[in-house]
Amino acid sequence: MPIPNAQALEFLLTRRSRPAKTLTTPVPDSDILMQLLTAAARTPDHGKLEPWRFIVIDRAAMKPLADLAQARGEALGLDAEQINKGRGQFDQGHLAVAVIEVQKSSEKIPALEQTYSAGAVCLALLNAALAAGWGANWLSGWVSHDRVFMEQGFKLESHERIAGIIHIGTETSIPPDRPRPDLEMITTWL
DSSP: OOOOOHHHHHHHHHOOOOOGGGEESOOOOHHHHHHHHHHHTTSOOGGGOOOEEEEEEEHHHHHHHHHHHHHHHHHTTOOHHHHHHHHHHHHHOSEEEEEEEEOOOOSSSOHHHHHHHHHHHHHHHHHHHHHTTOEEEEEOSGGGGOHHHHHHHHOOOTTEEEEEEEEEEEESOOOOOOOOOOHHHHOOOO
16 A cells, blocks of 8 residues: 655645735745756656756846737737736736747657646646745746747747746735536546
């Protein structure tokens, strides 16, 4: 019979993201952030391709990204609400990590499996930050899917894209839990 890690299981059963707009300073210093990135990098990675990398966004980098989101939203003809939502995470952010999916050529590892691994890195980073006592939130939105934003804001190459932007900071409030899936409705036993 396996020996359970009761604390880890309880954390996973009760984990809850903290809305990015409720996060403030202080934020993790570089040593703590490297520990969180180390935990995230332990994500399953079929073929050891490392089909992801990290871009740390500090407070000074937020304003240019917010301004770029504004300009891109206007160029795309988005409405004011969409533009404000796109730039808002950077206007309000203090520290974030963009997880960048890096597609690598492989005869054995399909591109989709590399995408799954990049998504798993996002969740691993989010959970590592929460487990370390920080507030954290995984955001994406239209800016994460706009090619021009990716290339101008993050200097991404054509084989790269944003998998997620993980905001990390000190939580100012604990949100109420939200309804969770009905496992009976989404589980099939064979």
